[in-house]
Amino acid sequence: MSKKYDVTVAGDLMIDFTCTGQTAEGISVYERNLGGSPMNVTAQVVQLGGTASAIAAVGDDDHGRYLVSVLQKLGVDTSNVMFSDGWGTRMLFVYFLDGNDR
DSSP, X not given: OOOOOSEEEESOOEEEEEEEEEOTTSOEEEEXXXXXXXXXXXXXXXXXXXXXXXXXXXXXXXXXXXXXHHHHHHXXXXXXXXXXXXXXXXXXXXXXXXXXXX
16 A cells, blocks of 8 residues: 655755855855755645655765755655666756845
8 A cells, every 4th residue: 555645746856056145255155955846845844744755856966865865854755756877966056136036
């Protein structure tokens, strides 16, 4: 018998490199975070007490392993996340303008 979840999502599982400020020399500093709208939904569902499962593919690299470990620590079922050595994990750089506009 298969397990039932409140939410099962399929889609982007990616790294969001979010700008956290600048060095004294004016170089932007970025922090690695869980990204991809579907995966953000799973994270919110489990934080609200629900259950969630993710279906996605990531590169078999440090970033892909990081993303899966974050989801697992949150309590998201990642048994349907595939690691591929044929491509790398997707990344997005997020920079906030004044007023927190992306």
